[in-house]
Amino acid sequence: MACRPQLTPVLRRLARTTSELSRQAPRPQVLSLTRTAAAAGSRSLGSSQPRPFQHTPARRKDGDDFTSIKYPELKRDGRFGRLTLDHVAHFRSLLGDSNSALIDGVANAEAAADDLEPFNSDWMRKYRGHTQLVLKPASTTEVSQILKYCNDNMLAVVPQGGNTGLVGGSVPVFDEIVLSMSRMSQILEFDDVSGTLVAEAGCILEVADQYLAARGYIFPLDLGAKGSCHLGGNLSTNAGGLRLLRYGSLHGTVLGIEAVLPDGTVVDDLSRLRKNNTGYDLKQLFIGAEGTIGVITKVSIQCPQRPAAQNVAFFGLESYEHAQRAFREAKGQLSEILSAFELMDEGSQALVHRVTGSKRPLESTHPFYCLIETSGSNADHDSEKLSAFLESVMDKGIVADGTLAQDETQLRALWAWREGITEALGHLGGVFKYDVSIPLAQMYQLVEDTRARVAEAGLLGDDADGTHPVRAVVGYGHMGDSNLHLNISTRRFDPRIEKVLEPFVYEWIAQRQGSISAEHGLGLAKKKYIGYSRSEGMVGLMKQIKGLYDPRGIMNPYKYI
Amino acid sequence: MSALRILVPIKRVIDYAVKPRVNKAQTGVETAGVKHSMNPFDELSVEESVRIREKKSAPGGVEDICVISAGPTKAQDILRTAMAMGADRAIHVEVKEGEDLEPLSVAKLLKTAVEQQKSNLVILGKQSIDDDANQTGQMLAGLLGWPQATQASKVEFGEGDTVSVTREVDGGAETLKAKLPMIITTDLRLNEPRYASLPNIMKAKKKPLEKKTLADFGITAERRLKVLKVTEPPTRQGGGKVDDVDGLISKLKEMGAI
Numbered sequence: 001m002a003c004r005p006q007l008t009p010v011l012r013r014l015a016r017t018t019s020e021l022s023r024q025a026p027r028p029q030v031l032s033l034t035r036t037a038a039a040a041g042s043r044s045l046g047s048s049q050p051r052p053f054q055h056t057p058a059r060r061k062d063g064d065d066f067t068s069i070k071y072p073e074l075k076r077d078g079r080f081g082r083l084t085l086d087h088v089a090h091f092r093s094l095l096g097d098s099n100s101a102l103i104d105g106v107a108n109a110e111a112a113a114d115d116l117e118p119f120n121s122d123w124m125r126k127y128r129g130h131t132q133l134v135l136k137p138a139s140t141t142e143v144s145q146i147l148k149y150c151n152d153n154m155l156a157v158v159p160q161g162g163n164t165g166l167v168g169g170s171v172p173v174f175d176e177i178v179l180s181m182s183r184m185s186q187i188l189e190f191d192d193v194s195g196t197l198v199a200e201a202g203c204i205l206e207v208a209d210q211y212l213a214a215r216g217y218i219f220p221l222d223l224g225a226k227g228s229c230h231l232g233g234n235l236s237t238n239a240g241g242l243r244l245l246r247y248g249s250l251h252g253t254v255l256g257i258e259a260v261l262p263d264g265t266v267v268d269d270l271s272r273l274r275k276n277n278t279g280y281d282l283k284q285l286f287i288g289a290e291g292t293i294g295v296i297t298k299v300s301i302q303c304p305q306r307p308a309a310q311n312v313a314f315f316g317l318e319s320y321e322h323a324q325r326a327f328r329e330a331k332g333q334l335s336e337i338l339s340a341f342e343l344m345d346e347g348s349q350a351l352v353h354r355v356t357g358s359k360r361p362l363e364s365t366h367p368f369y370c371l372i373e374t375s376g377s378n379a380d381h382d383s384e385k386l387s388a389f390l391e392s393v394m395d396k397g398i399v400a401d402g403t404l405a406q407d408e409t410q411l412r413a414l415w416a417w418r419e420g421i422t423e424a425l426g427h428l429g430g431v432f433k434y435d436v437s438i439p440l441a442q443m444y445q446l447v448e449d450t451r452a453r454v455a456e457a458g459l460l461g462d463d464a465d466g467t468h469p470v471r472a473v474v475g476y477g478h479m480g481d482s483n484l485h486l487n488i489s490t491r492r493f494d495p496r497i498e499k500v501l502e503p504f505v506y507e508w509i510a511q512r513q514g515s516i517s518a519e520h521g522l523g524l525a526k527k528k529y530i531g532y533s534r535s536e537g538m539v540g541l542m543k544q545i546k547g548l549y550d551p552r553g554i555m556n557p558y559k560y561i
Numbered sequence: 562m563s564a565l566r567i568l569v570p571i572k573r574v575i576d577y578a579v580k581p582r583v584n585k586a587q588t589g590v591e592t593a594g595v596k597h598s599m600n601p602f603d604e605l606s607v608e609e610s611v612r613i614r615e616k617k618s619a620p621g622g623v624e625d626i627c628v629i630s631a632g633p634t635k636a637q638d639i640l641r642t643a644m645a646m647g648a649d650r651a652i653h654v655e656v657k658e659g660e661d662l663e664p665l666s667v668a669k670l671l672k673t674a675v676e677q678q679k680s681n682l683v684i685l686g687k688q689s690i691d692d693d694a695n696q697t698g699q700m701l702a703g704l705l706g707w708p709q710a711t712q713a714s715k716v717e718f719g720e721g722d723t724v725s726v727t728r729e730v731d732g733g734a735e736t737l738k739a740k741l742p743m744i745i746t747t748d749l750r751l752n753e754p755r756y757a758s759l760p761n762i763m764k765a766k767k768k769p770l771e772k773k774t775l776a777d778f779g780i781t782a783e784r785r786l787k788v789l790k791v792t793e794p795p796t797r798q799g800g801g802k803v804d805d806v807d808g809l810i811s812k813l814k815e816m817g818a819i
């Protein structure tokens with residue numbers, strides 16, 4: 001097989017997949033995102049603030065890009081203590097003196113600045129905090145001791161996993177202590193019969209998945225950031241990702257959690273049981289809590305059998321109506337083998353094409369495309385089902401054109417047309433991103449209405465001379481989960497864009513009882529918009545929970561609710 | 562100029578994107594339960610044949626594109642794929658799983674096929690990525706006594722049955738010219754194979770696929786070569802991780818590096 005590597009230069013589809021679209025990790029696990037790769041390349045934007053268009057590779061040590069300066073309305077909460085050398089000395093006595101357990105900028109801020117920087121800046125390079133201390137506990141006991149001490153001394157804490165969150169939740173706003181889970185990364189046990197995996201919260205998603213792959217199992221969650229994000233971070237954001245349609249949300253697959261409350265109490269709920277109807281299911285509160293009520297230290301999760309056979313089909317469709325019919329048919333005919341149903345509009349695909357130059361899968365263009373993946377245990381059985389399905393959607397005129405991956409290379413290349421969108425948009429300039437959930441029937445209408453609104457304001461145009469600040473308004477997403485990504489690709493900063501978009505988009509969603517954040521969470525970016533998706537009464541109940549578990553408010557302040 | 566009757570031999574191999582593993586007995590590569598697909602070089606041959614027809618680049622036109630594969634029953638999948646890409650018909654020569662043919666046997670088989678199909682152009686991959694032999698095209702040319710142009714990166718047709726083939730050589734390009742009938746083997750830069758469209762995948766199901774046996778070609782799966790042992794390349798020594806600078810220094814001391 002000596003010549004396999006030689007194929008790469010011209011093996012067109014794969015070559016593009018690897019070199020240009022690497023950060024969005026085309027599946028399966030050929031590539032993965034690393035913090036450095038991410039920082040060098042694609043960055044996406046939250047909804048409310050355009051990102052600067054030029055990024056200097058090395059961050060200035062002093063700059064106006066601190067969250068506290070960009071958002072002057074945020075004020076440091078005066079109840080929180082300021083870190084002293086005594087505090088640091090106490091943490092040293094808990095964790096040991098080694099540099100791997102503690103990064104101290106209190107004693108000498110200048111010397112530690114470079115080491116602290118990665119913990120202060122988020123993946124999008126949109127938020128930047130002022131932490132002077134990073135603690136890296138190695139055990140649940142250490143986490144408990146740290147939190148108890150912080151609670152007693154009113155020191156604010158930000159739990160941090162892989163720091164790939166997209167809403168600014170994982171980095172401090174002011175001088176909160178960063179509690180990094182990176183040293184708690186062990187896989188603790190795996191039951192080969194039940195498929196139950198128990199691991200520490202700092203275990204990287206891809207590491208867990210590879211461990212499982214060697215044993216014929218798969219992690220029930222997959223997303224572009226898998227090479228960096230932690231299981232604890234995934235749970236804390238209740239990440240959705242690419243396999244949700246098939247394996248369901250973490251609220252169903254997580255069997256148990258061990259967590260530590262701010263007062264040091266260890267929440268000992270690391271059940272390995274699928275069924276356990278004994279009292280309130282408190283672990284659910286930690287799933288999606290974004291580090292606001294405690295720190296997750298261990299996870300027990302139900303992992304399914306890894307599918308032996310996978311197929312990917314890619315369709316061109318004449319309207320959104322056709323896409324919905326295709327989804328309906330796919331569910332009906334492919335039922336248990338359907339593992340993904342993704343939607344892309346022509347605008348998004350044209351931009352990917354512009355950036356990557358890859359050969360487009362279909363001869364002609366269509367207003368919509370969808371990508372269907374099947375996963376099953378028997379390739380022949382799946383192929384037969386899939387062929388029957390393809391034939392029927394072609395015959396019924398639901399699908400205008402399409403293709404079916406004939407080999408693994410094509411399969412990955414087709415996925416790149418979906419997974420590469422975020423990065424392609426990032427290459428072209430600033431992006432306003434909305435990650436929303438809307439009842440399926442109206443889902444794409446949001447893109448059309450937004451596009452019309454931006455055009456009406458005279459901001460939209462795909463002109464070469466760049467007279468219009470907005471290049472395109474595109475939509476794509478996890479159709480199988482009614483989850484749409486509305487993206488507005490801009491050429492340059494223009495204050496009019498945001499005014500046109502907000503609160504228009506949020507109001508539009510609220511009118512249809514949708515969610516303003518389907519899978520990325522609230523963090524700092526969406527905190528003030530929660531009212532568009534949750535009633536006052538609901539937010540009140542949430543605040544009670546927060547008050548109960550974190551009465552002194554030290555956990556991830558300024559964010560969430 | 563004569564109308565082209567193109568024969569395209571294709572092979573089912575372990576998928577390019579799959580990492581092959583040596584079997585326990587060390588007699589070969591593990592194939593059970595491993596994803597297979599068309600040899601990537603053969604995809605180029607199919608694509609090139611279809612393009613010659615579509616682009617009308619041969620003055621005499623293309624009368625027939627026939628794909629042929631000797632292999633297990635599953636090889637019919639790649640024959641269907643080739644027909645979905647645009648080949649007219651297919652021949653499947655049944656070979657029992659595990660009874661792989663050596664390049665010379667394949668060349669002999671193809672010689673008979675060329676005669677039976679009245680082919681005047683054979684386009685093959687320069688090699689298949691399973692054993693990397695890079696021999697079949699050359700042996701076939703020898704057996705037939707036809708001119709050969711291997712590792713083509715460009716194929717052009719001229720007057721009077723002439724074909725110019727450009728091949729990449731160290732430090733430049735070399736152009737060969739020959740007259741039909743001839744043998745061409747493909748290299749990576751020749752073209753970019755298409756995605757088979759759904760309508761064509763459906764149509765391919767109805768295209769003729771002839772089933773034959775080795776006996777139809779007067780061939781047996783005899784082996785002249787004996788595989789003694791197949792082993793993995795030595796594994797790289799994994800690195801270790803140190804916790805901090807102190808750890809690094811003591812490790813270096815331990816190794817006697819400082």
Ligand SMILES: Cc1cc2nc3c(=O)[nH]c(=O)nc-3n(C[C@H](O)[C@H](O)[C@H](O)COP(=O)(O)OP(=O)(O)OC[C@H]3O[C@@H](n4cnc5c(N)ncnc54)[C@H](O)[C@@H]3O)c2cc1C
Pocket residue numbers: 023024033123158159160161162163164165166169170181201202222223224225228229230231232233234235236237238239240241242290291292294295296297519520523556
């Ligand atoms: C390229 C890319 C693709 C993505 N794709 C998807 C996608 O398809 N679907 C999706 O849902 N999301 C996606 N995301 C965002 C997603 O939320 C994160 O990637 C991931 O789930 C966060 O994990 P993390 O370990 O990086 O957490 P971090 O970013 O470190 O933290 C996220 C939040 O969780 C808290 N937290 C982290 N660890 C703990 C812990 N142990 N205990 C308590 N709180 C903790 C933090 O305080 C923070 O509020 C993507 C992000 C990127 C960069």
